[in-house]
Amino acid sequence: xxxxxxxxxxxxxxxxxxxxxxxxxxxxxxxxxxxxxxxxxxxxxxxxxxxxxxxxxxxxxxxxxxxxxxxxxxxxxxxxxxxxxxxxxxxxxxxxxxxxxxxxxxxxxxxxxxxxxxxxxxxxxxxxxxxxxxxxxxxxxxxxxxxxxxxxxxxxxxxxxxxxxxxxxxxxxxxxxxxxxxxxxxxxxxxxxxxxxxxxxxxxxxxxxxxxxxxxxxxxxxxxxxxxxxxxxxxxxxxxxxxxxxxxxxxxxxxxxxxxxxxxxxxxxxxxxxxxxxxxxxxxxxxxxxxxxxxxxxxxxxxxxxxxxxxxxxxxxxxxxxxxxxxxxxxxxxxxxxxxxxxxxxxxxxxxxxxxxxxxxxxxxxxxxxxxxxxxxxxxxxxxxxxxxxxxxxxxxxxxxxxxxxxxxxxxxxxxxxxxxxxxxxxx
Amino acid sequence: xxxxxxxxxxxxxxxxxxxxxxxxxxxxxxxxxxxxxxxxxxxxxxxxxxxxxxxxxxxxxxxxxxxxxxxxxxxxxxxxxxxxxxxxxxxxxxxxxxxxxxxxxxxxxxxxxxxxxxxxxxxxxxxxxxxxxxxxxxxxxxxxxxxxxxxxxxxxxxxxxxxxxxxxxxxxxxxxxxxxxxxxxxxxxxxxxxxxxxxxxxxxxxxxxxxxxxxxxxxxxxxxxxxxxxxxxxxxxxxxxxxxxxxxxxxxxxxxx
Numbered sequence: 001x002x003x004x005x006x007x008x009x010x011x012x013x014x015x016x017x018x019x020x021x022x023x024x025x026x027x028x029x030x031x032x033x034x035x036x037x038x039x040x041x042x043x044x045x046x047x048x049x050x051x052x053x054x055x056x057x058x059x060x061x062x063x064x065x066x067x068x069x070x071x072x073x074x075x076x077x078x079x080x081x082x083x084x085x086x087x088x089x090x091x092x093x094x095x096x097x098x099x100x101x102x103x104x105x106x107x108x109x110x111x112x113x114x115x116x117x118x119x120x121x122x123x124x125x126x127x128x129x130x131x132x133x134x135x136x137x138x139x140x141x142x143x144x145x146x147x148x149x150x151x152x153x154x155x156x157x158x159x160x161x162x163x164x165x166x167x168x169x170x171x172x173x174x175x176x177x178x179x180x181x182x183x184x185x186x187x188x189x190x191x192x193x194x195x196x197x198x199x200x201x202x203x204x205x206x207x208x209x210x211x212x213x214x215x216x217x218x219x220x221x222x223x224x225x226x227x228x229x230x231x232x233x234x235x236x237x238x239x240x241x242x243x244x245x246x247x248x249x250x251x252x253x254x255x256x257x258x259x260x261x262x263x264x265x266x267x268x269x270x271x272x273x274x275x276x277x278x279x280x281x282x283x284x285x286x287x288x289x290x291x292x293x294x295x296x297x298x299x300x301x302x303x304x305x306x307x308x309x310x311x312x313x314x315x316x317x318x319x320x321x322x323x324x325x326x327x328x329x330x331x332x333x334x335x336x337x338x339x340x341x342x343x344x345x346x347x348x349x350x351x352x353x354x355x356x357x358x359x360x361x362x363x364x365x366x367x368x369x370x371x372x373x374x375x376x377x378x379x380x381x382x383x384x385x386x387x388x389x390x391x392x393x394x395x396x397x398x399x400x401x402x403x404x405x406x407x408x409x410x411x412x413x414x415x416x417x418x419x420x421x422x423x424x425x426x427x428x
Numbered sequence: 429x430x431x432x433x434x435x436x437x438x439x440x441x442x443x444x445x446x447x448x449x450x451x452x453x454x455x456x457x458x459x460x461x462x463x464x465x466x467x468x469x470x471x472x473x474x475x476x477x478x479x480x481x482x483x484x485x486x487x488x489x490x491x492x493x494x495x496x497x498x499x500x501x502x503x504x505x506x507x508x509x510x511x512x513x514x515x516x517x518x519x520x521x522x523x524x525x526x527x528x529x530x531x532x533x534x535x536x537x538x539x540x541x542x543x544x545x546x547x548x549x550x551x552x553x554x555x556x557x558x559x560x561x562x563x564x565x566x567x568x569x570x571x572x573x574x575x576x577x578x579x580x581x582x583x584x585x586x587x588x589x590x591x592x593x594x595x596x597x598x599x600x601x602x603x604x605x606x607x608x609x610x611x612x613x614x615x616x617x618x619x620x621x622x623x624x625x626x627x628x629x630x631x632x633x634x635x636x637x638x639x640x641x642x643x644x645x646x647x648x649x650x651x652x653x654x655x656x657x658x659x660x661x662x663x664x665x666x667x668x669x670x671x672x673x674x675x676x677x678x679x680x681x682x683x684x685x
Contacts, residue, residue, distance in 0.1 A: 043519065043520075168538060169538075171532060171535075171538075171540060171541075172532075172537065174521070174525075175529050175532055177519075178515060178516070178519050178521060178526070178529070179510065179514070179515045179529070181479075181484055181510050181514055182508055182510055182529065182581075184482075184483070184484055185482040185483070185484060185506070185508040185510075185591075186503065186506075186508065186532070186533040186585065187500075187503040187504070187533050188532075188533065229520060232520060233520050233521075233522070233565035234520055234521070234522065234525075234565075235520050235521060235525075238520050386602070387602050392570045407560070410560070
């Protein structure tokens with residue numbers, strides 16, 4: 001059983017609550033920092049590289065354990081892990097520069113090879129029953145039960161350091177993540193900033209090892225930023241939000257695993273993080289699936305209703321019209337249900353009223369709506385001709401009022417320039 | 429000094445990707461203040477020439493001088509508009525955020541943009557006609573608006589030499605007119621504007637001088653002297669549809685803005 005519970009290093013009963021508290025605080029800051037630093041890994045599209053680094057840490061842990069003569073000294077083991085993570089990232093860079101292997105293949109190779117080597121080494125050490133090697137496997141899936149207050153303080157301190165660095169270099173990192181060639185052209189040392197970010201990601205992966213383990217720690221670095229992205233369009237808001245989601249996920253994982261014996265924390269952290277993610281993917285405003293589905297439905301409905309009114313207005317020239325007459329001119333499933341809505345809405349706000357027998361006619365309100373829509377479409381068409389981009393950026397299928405969208409002044413200038421373009425050979 | 433010396437010089441510049449040459453022995457001198465077009469067929473190395481000037485691709489040989497000096501001495505005086513497709517427009521930044529990036533190099537490490545930079549950004553956005561979308565996320569703009577965001581960012585660099593890589597790609601006529609007017613204003617302020625461009629008609633209309641490129645420099649000089657049927661045939665070897673279009677463009681002649 002590789003998931004053996006570690007012996008708690010503390011013995012005095014009075015130490016327990018304090019220790020638990022410190023560990024919780026440490027893990028919370030690790031989760032927060034992982035979200036913040038991870039945001040840049042995601043924005044710079046380095047999420048997979050972070051995963052490769054994470055898997056490589058096991059090899060570093062094993063080597064550091066051997067180098068330390070069998071001491072289970074967390075700072076030493078994590079230093080080994082960090083060295084291995086950076087070495088793995090270095091291999092990625094070298095493979096990219098000197099061979100013609102593609103990025104994804106290179107990442108898979110480094111991940112697989114280093115993880116295989118790490119597992120082999122750790123298994124070898126534990127199989128031989130080297131003294132003190134009992135808890136080493138916990139680095140695979142994470143287990144915080146063995147953390148001391150000192151360990152937690154170190155993890156928390158490193159996390160805070162990482163967050164401070166990101167805040168300090170927020171401007172530079174955002175620039176390089178968004179547009180590296182512009183950054184390079186204006187003289188920024190893009191490679192240096194990139195390496196700095198990658199080393200920070202490696203640091204967070206290592207600091208997150210006790211909480212989530214080598215296999216799953218990227219979840220702590222990648223999932224919270226993606227979750228945060230659903231809720232905001234600003235880096236400045238995305239970072240603290242990602243931190244918050246990371247913090248909640250890490251704490252939830254640690255809390256549950258402390259109640260359930262022998263439960264590794266990593267999978268629990270992932271479950272918590274992915275619950276937040278799926279919820280966000282569903283319900284986030286604008287980017288969320290639900291919001292997009294609703295808006296797509298509304299769009300289709302609004303367009304169909306508008307079309308029907310337009311057709312009804314035209315048909316009415318020849319007296320009342322039937323449902324069939326209208327639907328013959330507006331094919332599609334949306335039209336039939338739009339007609340039902342128009343008729344059903346008649347009680348509240350008469351748009352379409354009975355015109356005798358099976359026939360219908362437009363009520364005053366319906367005529368007004370149809371006329372307004374026709375007018376708006378005519379104006380939008382004009383705007384489209386004169387200023388296609390302004391129109392395309394802002395015209396939606398529910399045909400909003402051009403005056404309210406573009407502003408009266410701007411609309412006037414667009415229409416004037418359109419008139420000028422029609423009247424003469426154009427401005428010279 | 430920038431008025432007397434050349435704005436941009438390529439001396440025997442050669443660029444290769446791996447063993448494949450992209451540009452051969454380009455010798456090109458661009459005067460200090462004008463609208464200068466780099467023109468040629470797809471894959472001719474136009475963008476590469478621009479990137480070579482900006483130090484974004486390594487030179488296999490030769491040297492580039494900007495305002496009479498090596499690039500590293502004049503970086504602060506150089507503005508750049510990369511190709512629109514070179515970035516991820518879903519990136520979580522606003523239009524103003526992107527324009528502010530033009531001030532970052534001047535600010536240097538750690539310093540954040542303040543009130544001065546913000547008002548400069550607003551001014552640049554106004555110049556390209558995007559003041560009313562300043563707070564919008566950049567993905568929620570049309571292609572031409574995105575292109576103008578990049579132009580506004582370059583304006584915020586307050587440079588003396590501007591490099592633009594296909595700024596009219598995917599841009600409608602109105603935006604194109606607007607961008608050209610901003611560029612003409614820059615020239616009027618005494619700046620040098622170097623543009624990689626594909627449309628010969630508008631090139632003939634707006635540019636003062638051009639370089640025809642197809643892996644090597646075919647011809648360079650004032651528009652009327654360079655865009656001749658003979659030169660175009662040498663640049664667009666065999667691409668006759670293009671030649672027709674050019675013939676018309678040249679016949680119509682340049683417009684004086």
